Amino acid sequence: MIKIRLQRKGRKKRPFYHIVVADSRSPRDGRIIEQLGRFDNVSESKELTYDEERVMHWLKIGAQPSDTVRSIFKKEGILYKMHLIRWGKSDEEIEAALEEWRQAREEKSKDDDVSRKAKQQQILKAEEKEYKKxxxxxxxxxxxxxxxxxxxxEAAKAEAEAEAKEAAEEESAKATEETADEVKEEEQETAADESAKAEADEKEEVKAEESEEAPAEEKKEAKAEETEEAPAKEEAKADDSEEEEKAEAKEEASKEESKEEPAEAEEKKEAAPKEEKKAEEKEEAPSQVSTDMNATEAIDHIKNTPIDDLKGFVPEDEDRVTVQRAWESKQEE
Known part of the structure; x- marks a missing residue:
């Protein structure tokens, strides 16, 4: 049986087809009887060329088209013309019927184009709404x-302020306790000195009563020495208290510095990883991606930009159909 079928040509993932007449027993790429045309359904133009006279010739002598070829001839009106010829119509009637059929097909294709454009606009609007959302x-x-x-x-600041207040209150309480202790010690020392003086006076009086024969000048010298020793003792006590206060002030300053140094070190350690993360995010983030634009802007950018400059422009999370189609068509170019 003689068949009219398609013979695959071209390369991988980019085929086109020859419309050929061949024996049904021959393989797809085997020997053919005659080539009638060419069909390319991959390109946007949908190229189709054929020799109508030879097609009509082979159909009249009984060649059977394959399903794909039959649908092609049906769309082109060849099968309708064969029916008119078999019904015995004249050439003028056949031309008039074919002209009427072509006009109806054009109107239908216009309606289809309008509906496609409307659907495309609806898809774009939906994608823009989703993008805004x-x-x-x-x-x-x-x-x-x-x-x-x-x-x-704010919570961290409040906690820090509360801790600072507690620390200040504790320090003030310690200072008051230390001052109270110092006052008590001073009072005790003064009381001991007074008691010592009283005992010394009593002893002197006893000695004076016992030794009435001692000259008055020796008594005066003894009293003068006692009066000179008393202010010297008081000055030594004042110097000791001043040295103790200086030592305590130094210890408090060293404690505050030791508290501040680990706090500053912890703040630097916490700030360092944040700055490193920001730098890494800036280096990894692309300058511009399709998800930062609406659908129309992304499509225009894909069409007007070379494909080498579009690396990483369409990310994996891009779910808009129109943008994906524009990207696929750009890759096929």
């Missing part, structure tokens, strides 16, 4: 994150 959700999430960070910072 995603942007609003991202903005809301960013605002919530900022509020959460501010609340955490």
């Amino acid at each position: 995603q942007l609003e959700e991202k903005a809301a999430a960013a605002a919530k994150e900022l509020e959460r960070k501010k609340a955490q910072e």
Whole structure:
């Protein structure tokens, strides 16, 4: 049996077909009887060329078209013309019927084009709405994150202030206790000195009563020496108290410095990984991606930009159909 079928040509993933007449027993790429035309359904123009006279000739002598070839001839009106010839119509009637059929087909194709454009516009509008919605959700999430960070910072500040107040209160309490202890020690020392003086006076009086024969000048010298020793003792006590106060002030300053140094070191350690993360995010983030644009802007950018400059422009999370189609067509070019 003689068949009219398609013979595959071209390369991998980019085929085109020859419309050929061949024996049904021959393989697809085997020997053919005659080539009638060429069909390319991969390109946007959908190229189709054929010799109508030879096609009509082979159909009249009984050649059977394959299913794909039959649908092609049906769309081109060849099968309709064969039916008119078999019904015995004249050439003028056949031409008039074919002209009427072509006009109806053109009107239908226009309606199909309009419906396709309308669908495309609807898809674009839906994608733009979804894109705006995603942007609003991202903005809301960013605002919530900022509020959460501010609340955490305020809580941390309040805790730090409370800790500082507690530390200051503790230090003041310690200082008051130390001053109270010092006052008590001074009072005790003064009381001991007074008691010692009283005992010394009593002893002197006893000695004076016992030794009435001692000259008056020796008594005066003894009293003068006692009066000179008393202010010397008081000066020595004042010097000792001043040295103790200086030593305590130095110890408090060293404690405060030791508290501040680990706090500053911890702040530097916490700030260092944050700065490193920011630098890494800036290096990894592409300059511009399709998800940052609406559908029409992304499609125009893909069409007007060389394919070498579009690396990473369409990320994996791009779910808009129109943008994906534009990217695929750009890759095929």
